[in-house]
Amino acid sequence: MVRPTMEDVALRAGVSRALVSLVMRGSPKVSEMRRSAVLKAAEELGYSPHAMARSLASRTSTVLGVMVSDLHNAFFAEVVDGIDEVARERGFDIIINTGGRSPARERRALESLLSFRPAGLVLLSPVVPATAIGKAAEQLPIVLVARSSRLSTVDTVNDDGETGARLAVDHLVSLGHKRIAHLDGGEGSQAGPRRRGYVAAMEAHGLVPQVVSSEYTDTAGARAIRSLLADDALPTAILSCNDFNAVGAISALEDAGLHVPHDVSVVGYDNTSLAALRHVSLTTIDQPRAEFGRLAADALLQRVREERTEPVRHLLNPSLVVRTTTAPPGGPR
Amino acid sequence: MVRPTMEDVALRAGVSRALVSLVMRGSPKVSEMRRSAVLKAAEELGYSPHAMARSLASRTSTVLGVMVSDLHNAFFAEVVDGIDEVARERGFDIIINTGGRSPARERRALESLLSFRPAGLVLLSPVVPATAIGKAAEQLPIVLVARSSRLSTVDTVNDDGETGARLAVDHLVSLGHKRIAHLDGGEGSQAGPRRRGYVAAMEAHGLVPQVVSSEYTDTAGARAIRSLLADDALPTAILSCNDFNAVGAISALEDAGLHVPHDVSVVGYDNTSLAALRHVSLTTIDQPRAEFGRLAADALLQRVREERTEPVRHLLNPSLVVRTTTAPPGGPR
DNA sequence: TTACAGCCTTAGAGCGCTCCAACCAATAGA
DNA sequence: TCTATTGGTTGGAGCGCTCTAAGGCTGTAA
Structure with a gap:
């Protein structure tokens, strides 16, 4: 149950730890020979990078946190799909966490998410008080979905x-x-x-x-x-x-x-x-639930990359889906 | 957007970093005076511990990873409730991740979960091949829910x-x-x-x-x-x-x-x-979905604490819920 | 006065990684 | 021939924390 480290891979490949690091991050300045040697050694040892150590050392994170207020509601699943799609596209991973519609549990969920020091947070219909959100927003970019806010530090995505x-x-x-x-x-x-x-x-x-x-x-x-x-x-x-x-x-x-x-x-x-x-x-x-997610992830990543500091308020247009429960008065049974 | 560290808290409270660490971990061998001074400083700075650094340094984790094959299915939400309940009770946090019913996505989700070096993993109805599960099981304890397995290194929870x-x-x-x-x-x-x-x-x-x-x-x-x-x-x-x-x-x-x-x-x-x-x-x-979750978390924590190495196979009894779509032949409309 | 417990407190090493500056060929230019 | 330059590689510091061993106090007993 003990996972190999970079050091182990380096030793096996006969190179330095720094070189292994370069290979793992896909740096172009590594000779083909060394690269393949390193990859081979990593493969043999079953090595995979330690995300936390990486994030600690680089002082950056490629993780987006998602707080879902209610996992039972399929609405959120589709929003998560949208977030996931955009995040993966841009090389970010997401970790999800749920507050079970209870402010206390949600607070703890938020705290837990925060303790991973993700690059940013998407909160889906959170029920915690605005002050808690504002406080978190001092530490990292936050996007709210299906909840509005006047905070100038957070972006929002809602339907109209x-x-x-x-x-x-x-x-x-x-x-x-x-x-x-x-x-x-x-x-x-x-x-x-x-x-x-x-x-x-x-x-x-x-x-x-x-x-x-x-x-x-x-x-x-x-x-x-x-x-x-x-x-x-x-x-x-x-x-x-x-x-x-x-x-x-x-x-x-x-x-x-x-x-x-x-x-x-x-x-x-x-x-x-x-x-x-x-x-x-x-x-x-x-x-447009998946679109909610995509826009949320997009807005978040803009903040993460510091491309924008002004808040964004997305208000999406819903659409009518006609099925069989509507008809002219006295229409078909 | 820069979070205070233990060092900052120590400086402000006029103590050493190690003492702050002791306070944060709730150690009994800290005088009441220092403890309150540290907590006060932490509060003022908005400090909260960095889970990754902590886990890195302690070589332990208080996080359980949960891979949900399909977030759209409320079935899993209830299992997660059960997992969450037990995990929280024992001081563990959970992070969730989804595979969207696609083996490729699920593989990536697994990889991502693994990169956080959680204490253990619960896989809800995974669709990845058994070999991938076996490989992951070499690195940390794994429990499967709603999927059976012959692997002696993983526990399973299923309904009958x-x-x-x-x-x-x-x-x-x-x-x-x-x-x-x-x-x-x-x-x-x-x-x-x-x-x-x-x-x-x-x-x-x-x-x-x-x-x-x-x-x-x-x-x-x-x-x-x-x-x-x-x-x-x-x-x-x-x-x-x-x-x-x-x-x-x-x-x-x-x-x-x-x-x-x-x-x-x-x-x-x-x-x-x-x-x-x-x-x-x-x-x-x-x-009994929540029970699935509770048993899964329980089995996982037993492995995490190395209280058990033999695999466990839970097979839970379903129950009948009578509503109004059944009646004797020719019964009520 | 010294010794010796406690009881708190702290320095320092180290977790697995990144990043910087330095280094070392090998080649190019003068 | 000597110096730049380039491309590839490396040691070492340090991210925020934990943990161990070793300290500094007090107070009490000899």
């Missing part, structure tokens, strides 16, 4: 929830709907912009907004529908705050003997894999 | 798919079903044990097994049902290879005007969050 909500409303209106309710996400992140976008779009069409308080879960969506039914205030179309909420809403509608989209059209938000299931086939708003 | 399938069949038989088909997972991991368990359980009940070739996706599940319908060979109950497949099957059954569970009962496998959605409410087989 107002636009997304507007797209959904426009779609429903173009199908002929006039009574469109929004089941909102309460305090949930991004719930604000979505609600504002919905209200603005409704007003732009000369329609009356109807915001129903709800949450980002399927049970909350079902509950909201039941309350609408009880109040006899059911609209012809529903814009849910996210896909889970929408699925819950659909289920409550069907329980009540109503048909989607014949009686009520439903639009989700996020385009999760759930929405794509043929059993669900939900019309929804898609966010 | 045969038992799971048997539980499902027993449940259906107890409801009165006699014609029960299995939509199988083909080459997918764990598909073999599930199929074997299904066949064995059917035969144990004196029933005729009916294995339909399928895959771990919802479209495959729907396809399998359509082929059964076309052949006029629809049974009264279906055991799918996983939840996605089951949802696809249900959807195809409903498209054909059949009712679940009135006409056909359906059982999934995995108890994903999908199954728990009230819109789906799928009877399924649950695997």
Whole structure:
């Protein structure tokens, strides 16, 4: 269980440690003869460089840290894909860590990530207080995804929830709907912009907004529908705050003997894999998740290379994905 | 962007670097006076120890590496929860990394994880060849989750798919079903044990097994049902290879005007969050995922502490979760 | 007074690596 | 022939920390 060091490789190849170092870093100023001798020795010994010692000595790092607030959410997996893609392209490795949606755990995750002295950090929808982020940002470049910030030291990448909500409303209106309710996400992140976008779009069409308080879960969506039914205030179309909420809403509608989209059209938000299931086939708003990741990694690397010190605020455009839960009022069952 | 070192803290506190080191490691042989002086100085400077330098100097590591083959699958998130729980309890940190289900990427992920010289590695359902795992196992303790191995140097944690399938069949038989088909997972991991368990359980009940070739996706599940319908060979109950497949099957059954569970009962496998959605409410087989993680971390730490050198093979019992997609033949719609 | 425990504290070596300056051919230019 | 120059190679310092062995204090006993 003891790994060979550069010294061992040097000894075996009959060269100096410094030369092995040059070979390992792919320096051009090494003769072909020595290079192959060194590589051969390394191969035979099963040597691979010690990233920490390297980073310690060079005072640089080729590692990007990624803090994922919730590993259970596939949304983040796709963002990580984007980060990973760009990072690998530029010769950086990523290490991931999770905060489990708890500020305390997240704090520890952050601390742990920091202790590796990565070149920079991407925080995916962090729940720690802004001050903690600001403090970390004094030590290394930080990019926030799916969370906004006024800190001038951090970059942010977000989707434009107002636009997304507007797209959904426009779609429903173009199908002929006039009574469109929004089941909102309460305090949930991004719930604000979505609600504002919905209200603005409704007003732009000369329609009356109807915001129903709800949450980002399927049970909350079902509950909201039941309350609408009880109040006899059911609209012809529903814009849910996210896909889970929408699925819950659909289920409550069907329980009540109503048909989607014949009686009520439903639009989700996020385009999760759930929405794509043929059993669900939900019309929804898609966010360019991998693009989030790519932009985040890109912004981070710009800071790492000190190519930029001004903060960047990316606001990406969501898009509408039409499936089978929307139709003109009275349309197909 | 330059972080303070132990030297800076020592200078500020008016003590030696070694004393700061003792304080940081929580040594009891430091006077209360000095300890508080050091902690105060560290606080003021925003100092936190450099994990890599520490690990380099101490030739030990308090980091466990976790390689997740597919970050998109929430299954792994729950395993990670279990690992994280045990690791934190014992003062270890984890760093995660993903292979994106591609052997090449996974290899690189492994290499990257290895370069941090963690105390040990947990590989979640890795797709790299066994030889690569064996080679890594020469350098540090390794535990495999959701993948078996004959290597005597690695521990494994798996669920008992045969038992799971048997539980499902027993449940259906107890409801009165006699014609029960299995939509199988083909080459997918764990598909073999599930199929074997299904066949064995059917035969144990004196029933005729009916294995339909399928895959771990919802479209495959729907396809399998359509082929059964076309052949006029629809049974009264279906055991799918996983939840996605089951949802696809249900959807195809409903498209054909059949009712679940009135006409056909359906059982999934995995108890994903999908199954728990009230819109789906799928009877399924649950695997103790967090327990996988806890056992994996535990086994790893035993090796790390050299408390054990014999391999351990955990085979955990799955359990049945009854929801609303199963009923006696001709039962409720 | 000296001796001798404790108990704290510290200097210094060294972990595996990078990087710099110096070095050593071998060749080119004068 | 001698000096530059170039291309390849090397020793040594040092990154931020830990760990060992050796110190410096006190206070108590002889």
